[in-house]
Amino acid sequence: MIEILTATEVDRARQTGQLVGTILATLKERVQVGTNLLEIDAWTKEMILEAGAVSCYVDYAPAFGNGPFGHYICTGVNDAVLHGLPRDYRLAxxxxxxxxxAVTLHGISADAAISFVVGSEGTEEDQNLINTTQLALAAGIEAAKSGAKIGDLSFAMGSVLKAAGYQVNLEFGGHGIGTTMHQDPHVSNDGRPGRGYTLRPGLLLALEPWIMTDTDKLVTDKDGWTLRSSTGCRTAHTEHTIAITASGAEILTLPKA
Known part of the structure; x- marks a missing residue:
């Protein structure tokens, strides 16, 4: 299903997106050396419920997971890049x-992701990983104009990732979003320009470039959810939900100023 939202629904999506962005920014400020991943999950639950919103994850049970997910946020550490199931681990x-x-507020969902190093700036390799995903996301957003094709966004993101020397996994990528978290169209993190669905005002997309240092292969953790790099290398993941408008793409998941 591909949803085209009304102007009123897009306005509600702005509220959802700001909530998602604000929660992530708050968590980044709170997290420090010694923070437990389960604490992060508890903080997230508290902020979602205080806002009158609903988690997209607690009851999430897709075919590829060992569902339901049962938590409020995905927490990936080091080699864990997607669907990181919160566990009893204190960050070092x-x-x-x-x-x-991802949360739903007033019937509209929004989805975002951030990556950062705990307690330091990290190594040059870490910063390259994070910066490359951010640059790829910016390129995808720049390409997301009314009348563009999904392939144009995929090509823009993939070009940045590959130019930086990273391999691109095509199993998991971005997606449409609206009244539910995951919708069509799928947005691969690499692809051919001029192909796929034509973007229209009112379409919401979650774009999410992610990379692993030296591989494009994933393995699934014993928890049935967490996806890790097959070589144990470091990983990074950045995501925004955007709305397609007549004048370009609007980022919805920025934190409240």
């Missing part, structure tokens, strides 16, 4: 943490 100095959050 230099851990590379990815947080992925």
């Amino acid at each position: 100095q230099g851990d590379l943490l990815s947080l992925d959050l």
